[in-house]
Amino acid sequence: MTHAGSDRAPRSDGTDEDDGDHRAGFCALVGLPNVGKSTLLNALVGARLSIVTPKAQTTRKRLRGIYSDERGQIVFIDTPGLLRPRYALQAGMREEAEEAIRDPDTDVLVYVVDCGFPRSLEAARDFDPPSTAEAILCLNKIDRAEPAEVEAWAAEFGEAGWSAVVRTRADEGTGVEELRDEVLERLPESPPLYPPDELSTATLRELAAEAVREACFELLEEEVPYSVAVQVEEFREDEEPLYIGATLHVERTSQKGIVIGESGRMIREIGSRARPRIEDLVGRQVYLDIWVKVLDNWKKRPGALARLGLPKPREEKSR
Numbered sequence: 001m002t003h004a005g006s007d008r009a010p011r012s013d014g015t016d017e018d019d020g021d022h023r024a025g026f027c028a029l030v031g032l033p034n035v036g037k038s039t040l041l042n043a044l045v046g047a048r049l050s051i052v053t054p055k056a057q058t059t060r061k062r063l064r065g066i067y068s069d070e071r072g073q074i075v076f077i078d079t080p081g082l083l084r085p086r087y088a089l090q091a092g093m094r095e096e097a098e099e100a101i102r103d104p105d106t107d108v109l110v111y112v113v114d115c116g117f118p119r120s121l122e123a124a125r126d127f128d129p130p131s132t133a134e135a136i137l138c139l140n141k142i143d144r145a146e147p148a149e150v151e152a153w154a155a156e157f158g159e160a161g162w163s164a165v166v167r168t169r170a171d172e173g174t175g176v177e178e179l180r181d182e183v184l185e186r187l188p189e190s191p192p193l194y195p196p197d198e199l200s201t202a203t204l205r206e207l208a209a210e211a212v213r214e215a216c217f218e219l220l221e222e223e224v225p226y227s228v229a230v231q232v233e234e235f236r237e238d239e240e241p242l243y244i245g246a247t248l249h250v251e252r253t254s255q256k257g258i259v260i261g262e263s264g265r266m267i268r269e270i271g272s273r274a275r276p277r278i279e280d281l282v283g284r285q286v287y288l289d290i291w292v293k294v295l296d297n298w299k300k301r302p303g304a305l306a307r308l309g310l311p312k313p314r315e316e317k318s319r
């Protein structure tokens, strides 16, 4: 595809009237848990916005990452994995993903599969894309299958009516540029939707809270990180270093002890992992203060989920 104006200097004020063939729109990344959606979002945007861990179900709500160049702007939407919900938080997570799929504003849908996870290929075969969006199939984790197999799947899905099939290895950035190009050329002509220097619609507070949660997933075991919700209560930009006060909510008293650790060792380790990541995002030094509190069974209580700003099921039956 050629761009008449591609050698034109990018405008940063977003008020360019001569937009030519500039494109802009929304692209949702969807698929089963753990297939690499958040890794892709970060690679596509070129910033560490979304939590990536080897553990499934770490993404709890939609997160927007924005990519802009002189050809156009893509607002990528990372979503929770399409899982079978077992409690209120998971029901809300599932609805988050489904809303992104059905949303008439979603121009392009990227359905992500893990080449080393047969069930995700099965799920792609069963997936029924909405008529409102163009659907691209992304064969991710190509390193986890034989090249001949990947080839065969690419042919199979190509014939099955997907608008495009792209092969990626998201953790190393392979194929990411091609995926971005395939998305971009399917977006409508439009001026930028957000200022081109913006990386996300999430606030720095929200991204800081996610960085703390990511450290929890790396350092805490079994069910404990799933029982953690983080809220940034104080974000004092007029102080040097930037002061961030966060509360880490757990579900039970026994978990509080684990998260704090012997003589506070664990909570200090969580803080020292999260802090440099937050500093990268805000571009300055950060003082991070973390408190641990018990919020009984918050994952199962729609009221608590709402208080924490987490998705809750829309039609919760009264109990």
Ligand SMILES: Nc1nc2c(ncn2[C@@H]2O[C@H](COP(=O)(O)OP(=O)(O)O)[C@@H](O)[C@H]2O)c(=O)[nH]1
Residues within 6 Å of the ligand: 032, 033, 034, 035, 036, 037, 038, 039, 040, 051, 052, 053, 054, 055, 056, 057, 058, 059, 081, 140, 141, 142, 143, 144, 168, 169, 170, 171, 172
């Ligand atoms: N081998 C391999 N691992 C990957 C690739 N892409 C992502 N991962 C890993 O897969 C795990 C899950 O990734 P994540 O992005 O959190 O998946 P999500 O649940 O779909 O958002 C992480 O450990 C990633 O590092 C890939 O292309 N190859």
Ligand SMILES: [Mg+2]
Residues within 6 Å of the ligand: 037, 038, 039, 051, 058, 059, 079, 080
């Ligand atoms: Mg994720």
